[in-house]
Amino acid sequence: MIIHAAGHGAVLTWPSVPEDRRDPALLTSLRESMVAAVTDQEPAVRSAGPAGVARTLRAALPDRTTLSASEQRS
Structure with a gap:
């Protein structure tokens, strides 16, 4: 399904x-x-859940310690 969605979206959006x-x-x-x-x-x-996502994001961005101004407003 991921392959179909990516291809379909690209083909329809590009033109x-x-x-x-x-x-x-x-x-x-x-x-x-x-x-x-x-x-x-x-x-x-x-x-699963926000805590798992937060841990994954922290591992991918180890140098980031704070949210940007726009992230804080979200």
Whole structure:
């Protein structure tokens, strides 16, 4: 389903974006993200719920100790 959704979204969205705003790197990023999502052996978040997500995010961004101004407003 992930592969279908990524491909379908890209195919339908690309023509609707004005040519001067199309960035082929976006398609590459989409493909690489989709491949990583379906080929990873371990889930990115090991514990369900907000605490598990927070731990995963902290592990991925060890140098970050505070939220940005826009993150604090969310």
